[in-house]
Amino acid sequence: MQLNHAFVxxxxxxxxxxxxxxxxxxxxxxxxxxxxxxxPVTxxxxPVTxTLTGDSTGAVSARFxxxxxxxFIFTSIGLQxxxxxxxxxxxxxxxxxxxxxxxxxxxxxxxHEISGDASFAQGRWFKGAFSSSTGATTLTGNNASAHYxxxxxxAALPASGTFTCDAGTFTAPSYTGGGNVPSSANFGTxxxxxxxxxxxxxxxxxxxxxxxxxxSTGKVTASTSIASPASSSITGGYLSSGTGAQLMLGDGGTGxxxxxxxxxxxxxxxxxxxxxATFRCS
Numbered sequence: 670m671q672l673n674h675a676f677v678x679x680x681x682x683x684x685x686x687x688x689x690x691x692x693x694x695x696x697x698x699x700x701x702x703x704x705x706x707x708x709p710v711t712x713x714x715x716p717v718t719x720t721l722t723g724d725s726t727g728a729v730s731a732r733f734x735x736x737x738x739x740x741f742i743f744t745s746i747g748l749q750x751x752x753x754x755x756x757x758x759x760x761x762x763x764x765x766x767x768x769x770x771x772x773x774x775x776x777x778x779x780x781h782e783i784s785g786d787a788s789f790a791q792g793r794w795f796k797g798a799f800s801s802s803t804g805a806t807t808l809t810g811n812n813a814s815a816h817y818x819x820x821x822x823x824a825a826l827p828a829s830g831t832f833t834c835d836a837g838t839f840t841a842p843s844y845t846g847g848g849n850v851p852s853s854a855n856f857g858t859x860x861x862x863x864x865x866x867x868x869x870x871x872x873x874x875x876x877x878x879x880x881x882x883x884x885s886t887g888k889v890t891a892s893t894s895i896a897s898p899a900s901s902s903i904t905g906g907y908l909s910s911g912t913g914a915q916l917m918l919g920d921g922g923t924g925x926x927x928x929x930x931x932x933x934x935x936x937x938x939x940x941x942x943x944x945x946a947t948f949r950c951s
Contacts (some may be wrong), residue, residue: 831867
């Protein structure tokens with residue numbers, strides 16, 4: 670299933686171990702010429718000195734270069750959202766506290782797996798309270814986390830080229846319900862691989878993400894295509910709390926592209942997990 674415009678997904682699963690809520694809106698896709706040459710964007714690099722607060726973890730190598738082409742993916746229990754990142758607030762550690770209309774507050778407010786550079790910023794809100802257009806959700810450090818990644822869309826897709834991606838940058842997949850999962854398995858680990866091939870029809874993407882928690886494992890695979898820079902692709906059971914992913918492309922700088930994914934995976938023990946991942950492809 671392919672979506673040819675940025676959109677909002679709101680999905681509330683009745684079997685979740687915690688609850689959340691929300692929604693968002695996103696702009697229509699910009700007009701795109703047919704097979705234009707790629708116009709890479711090289712955002713300015715602003716050095717960041719990591720200054721972690723509380724038990725936040727991770728850091729970035731540079732502040733994210735926010736602009737008119739900035740977009741976000743956000744996923745938590747009961748809320749899947751993506752759209753234009755018109756307003757962003759990033760602290761010295763690289764963690765985001767404001768993403769469009771979604772705002773994290775609280776004392777403490779804690780973000781884990783902070784990562785990124787001028788081309789993207791990623792993390793997992795672990796403690797605090799975030800508000801969106803439909804209400805507020807409190808994060809107490811249990812399995813209920815909110816995963817985000819922001820990035821800049823490409824000005825255009827190249828007409829051709831094959832790109833191999835790195836090993837990826839991941840937030841810790843968080844438990845959302847199902848199975849018989851102990852609290853020690855509220856969070857897991859993830860790894861993966863991906864590739865992008867551009868041709869006259871757009872971008873052909875191959876993705877695999879392996880997740881594990883509490884000694885159980887699961888896998889997300891995708892072989893799909895994206896037709897335009899601001900489009901995305903939904904695969905598998907992502908819309909129904911099953912195993913699947915939402916995939917988008919981003920500008921990684923001159924000669925480099927980003928493949929961004931929000932994903933859901935069911936492990937062998939029946940536990941459902943979700944997270945986000947960013948792959949740099951060159």
